[in-house]
Amino acid sequence: MIEFRQVTKRFNDGKFGLVGIDLQIHQGEMVFLTGHSGAGKSTLLNLITLLERPTRGEVWVDNGNLLALSCKQIPIYRRRIGVIFQDHRLLLDRNVFDNVALPLVISGVPRLEIPRRVHAALDLVNLLDKENKLPSSLSGGEQQRVGIARAVVNKPPIILADEPTGNLDPELSKEIIKLFENLNQVGVTLLIASHDYQLLMYRPYRVLTLAEGRLIADQKGGIQRADTQPLVAAS
Amino acid sequence: MSRKSSFWHTTLSPYLLEHVRVALNSVGDVLKNPVASLLTILTIAVVLLQPTLLHIGLKTAQSASNNLANNYNLALFLEPELPESAALDLRLTLQRRTGIKNVDYISPKQGLKEFAERTGLSAVIEKLPNNPLPATLVITPNTPISQPQLLDLRKQMLAIEGVDSVRLDIEWAERFAKMVLIANRIGLIVNILLALAVLFVIGNTIRLAIENKKSEIEISRLMGATDPFIRRPFLYMGFLYGFLGATFSWVALSLIVAWLVPPLRYLSKIYNFQPPTGLIPMEIVFLLLATGTAVGFVGAWAAFSSHLSAIDRV
Ligand SMILES: Nc1ncnc2c1ncn2[C@@H]1O[C@H](COP(=O)(O)OP(=O)(O)O)[C@@H](O)[C@H]1O
Ligand SMILES: [Mg+2]
Numbered sequence: 001m002i003e004f005r006q007v008t009k010r011f012n013d014g015k016f017g018l019v020g021i022d023l024q025i026h027q028g029e030m031v032f033l034t035g036h037s038g039a040g041k042s043t044l045l046n047l048i049t050l051l052e053r054p055t056r057g058e059v060w061v062d063n064g065n066l067l068a069l070s071c072k073q074i075p076i077y078r079r080r081i082g083v084i085f086q087d088h089r090l091l092l093d094r095n096v097f098d099n100v101a102l103p104l105v106i107s108g109v110p111r112l113e114i115p116r117r118v119h120a121a122l123d124l125v126n127l128l129d130k131e132n133k134l135p136s137s138l139s140g141g142e143q144q145r146v147g148i149a150r151a152v153v154n155k156p157p158i159i160l161a162d163e164p165t166g167n168l169d170p171e172l173s174k175e176i177i178k179l180f181e182n183l184n185q186v187g188v189t190l191l192i193a194s195h196d197y198q199l200l201m202y203r204p205y206r207v208l209t210l211a212e213g214r215l216i217a218d219q220k221g222g223i224q225r226a227d228t229q230p231l232v233a234a235s
Numbered sequence: 236m237s238r239k240s241s242f243w244h245t246t247l248s249p250y251l252l253e254h255v256r257v258a259l260n261s262v263g264d265v266l267k268n269p270v271a272s273l274l275t276i277l278t279i280a281v282v283l284l285q286p287t288l289l290h291i292g293l294k295t296a297q298s299a300s301n302n303l304a305n306n307y308n309l310a311l312f313l314e315p316e317l318p319e320s321a322a323l324d325l326r327l328t329l330q331r332r333t334g335i336k337n338v339d340y341i342s343p344k345q346g347l348k349e350f351a352e353r354t355g356l357s358a359v360i361e362k363l364p365n366n367p368l369p370a371t372l373v374i375t376p377n378t379p380i381s382q383p384q385l386l387d388l389r390k391q392m393l394a395i396e397g398v399d400s401v402r403l404d405i406e407w408a409e410r411f412a413k414m415v416l417i418a419n420r421i422g423l424i425v426n427i428l429l430a431l432a433v434l435f436v437i438g439n440t441i442r443l444a445i446e447n448k449k450s451e452i453e454i455s456r457l458m459g460a461t462d463p464f465i466r467r468p469f470l471y472m473g474f475l476y477g478f479l480g481a482t483f484s485w486v487a488l489s490l491i492v493a494w495l496v497p498p499l500r501y502l503s504k505i506y507n508f509q510p511p512t513g514l515i516p517m518e519i520v521f522l523l524l525a526t527g528t529a530v531g532f533v534g535a536w537a538a539f540s541s542h543l544s545a546i547d548r549v
Contacts, residue, residue, distance in 0.1 A: 049457060072461075079459035089454050106460045111252060154458075 001027040001158065001189045002048060007057035009043055009213075017043035019213040021057070025191060027157070030184040032200055033193040035210035041193035044210070045160050048191070049081060050074055061158070079107050082151030086163035088143045090135040096122070096146050097131040103154045121153040125179060141172040148179055152188075159183065161192040165199060173199055254467075261471035264444065265479075272476075275440045279480025279527065280487060282433050286426040287488055287523050291515070293422055295499070296415050307385060309392060310402040311372040317397045322370050325397060329374065334388065337375040343368045353504065369399060430530055433480070437473050437534030444472060445542050462543070470535050477531020481524045488515055488523075 002025040009017040018040045025031050033041050046052040047059050050066060059066045062080070069077055082103075090099050100118045109117065122128045125145035135143055144164060151159055161180070165173035177199060180190055194200070200207055209217035265272045313322055322340060329338045341349070346368040351357035376388060385403060392401045445452070452465055496513050 051457070075456075075459040075461045077459070078457060083457055089450065091451055091454070102455065103458045106455055106458050106464060108253070 001025055001029070001062060002191065003060040004044075004047075005058045005060070007047065007054045007059060009040075009047065009052060010055040016213045017052075018047070018054075018210075021213075021215050023208060023215060023218070025189065027189055028184070028187050030180065030190045030205060031192070032205050032207045033191060033210065034195055034197065034200065034207055036195060038212075039195075039210040040213040041195075041210055042162055043213075045083075045162050045191070045193055048158075048160060049078060049083060079103070079154060080156050080158065082154065082156040082159040084144075084147050084151045084159065084161035084164045086166040088135075088147035090143060090146055090150070092135055095132050095134055096127065096138075099135065099146055100131075100149045100153050103150060107154060117153055118149075121149040124152065124182070125149045140167055141175065144168060144172075144176060145179070148176070152183060156188070158189045158191070161190070161194075163194055163196075164192060165194060165196055170198065257467045258471050261468050261475055264468070264472060265475055275436060275476055276479045276483055278436050279433055279476060279531075280483035282429050282436065283481055283484040283523060283527055284487055284491075286422070286429050287484065287519060288491065289422045289425060290519060290522075291488075291492065293415065293419055296411075296418070299411075299503075307376065307380065307403070309374040309376070309385075309389060311374065311392055311395075312369045312399045312402070313372065314397055314399045315369055317370065319370065321397060322372070325395070326372055329372065334377055334380075334384075335374055336377045339373040339375075341371040341373060343370050346371060430526065433477070433527070433530045434534040434537065437476050437531050438538040440476060441469050441473055441535045441538035442542050445469060445539065465543075466536075466539050469539050470532060473531040473533075473535020473538075474528055475531070477527040477529070477534070478524065480531070481527025484527070485515065485520055485523055489513075 002023075004021045004023045007021040008019050011017055021044065033044060035041055043052060047054055047066075048061065050069070061077075064077075066077075091102070094102075097115075097118055100121055101114050104114050104117060118131070119128060122131055125148050127142060127145055127149065130138060130142065130146075135146060138146065144167075148164075151161075159180075164180075165176050168176065173196065180192065184190055207217070207219045208215060209219070313325075319342065326338045326340050329335055343366045347360060347366050350368070351360045374388075374392070376385065380388075389401050389403050392398055452460075455465060492515060493513050
């Protein structure tokens, strides 16, 4: 589903964001991407959403080379990816309904169909009763759930999340991960960037670890406490 | 945007509906900051007002100039000692000459009376100790008549005994026509400069609007919004600013013209041209609205194109 082939990203200032990344994520997988702040997690996700272009190497999504996409095709490609941010990036002057409806409006979904699909997405994150509220009147966990509803409303086959639990306490974080698991169960491929080791410990997820732009570990069965030690020591 | 009556859903095509939605949103955005929006609209209105006024002024001047050009008259000022009977005899003689259509005799008394009527200075004139005006014969030549022929006619008239001097209006009429032509060209340049000013005002307003919606644009991009989709609300906004600015300008113009009509009517009697009516001609209103909206649209487009590259794009 997502494949990186010898991908290197060097920024204009000469700094390397990623170095020689090779990885493969299959359809229906739920993968965590971890590493310290500055390790290159966001850069990796940005290469998938085409906010950045690789300096070398190729990114393939859904058996298509992203290099082959024309400017006109990029918006259509992006509609198949749901994106979730640490700071949720909701539109503060729109209510919950309008925020969640945005991807549908963008993709030109017929007007009549929008309320039904927005309600389905809000139901999934348990916020049906908040549809007329402004984001500022919601708690942090609720705001993040609105962000998730917005990411899934278009039923994208791929969801990328960048530090989705970064601002939340452990209880709420677990809730969010539970939501991701539910999505994964209906076949969505998820790639979640997080430096929250506590969250991943002793769980059966596949975990990719980045350090200074390099992929230093790809563990299938989750990470153990000991694995985190060298990383902390290295920084 | 979530609750709209089903009428809209069923009778309008989705594409049209999308445009209606965006247009209504743009109206909402303009109304959201009423003070700032009004300032922009008034600025556009004032800027648009100047070329329109200039245009109307030039039209009036042109009609006056055309009238003057077709009304070449020779005024023969007679010597003061010439008795009135001799003047009337001269009139009959001239009347019979070829090339002359008509000769009018204006006695000094009559001349003074007309002057008083035209200028409204009768109070001053009554105080004059004696009449300073000579008796005058006004000759209307047969038209068309060329300039050399006119000058030749003037020479012949000057040679006549009893004629003190001859005034030919041709020079003044031509000078006036040339001035109108120059004013017309300057007007064109001024119009272009003012159109650029409107472009700048609208472009700047749209640039601010884009800046305010930067995060919305970024997030929409990431969700797969196309450039036309993102551009559309700003184009509507530019269109709306231009249209409202032009409408305000029209209102202001009507007030100004209404204020100018009485003195112009008075001038038109003296200089013999068509006085403007209180109404703005439809073609000028149309031109004003069309220019306003077009410039608004183009300004928004330019602002968007130049500003979009600043907002990250890959
Ligand atoms: N646009 C950019 N220009 C220059 N350097 C950048 C840019 N974006 C990220 N970087 C650098 O690339 C490295 C990886 O950043 P990032 O992918 O954001 O890390 P993470 O998300 O893991 O915290 C960091 O050192 C960061 O400073
Ligand atoms: Mg990051």
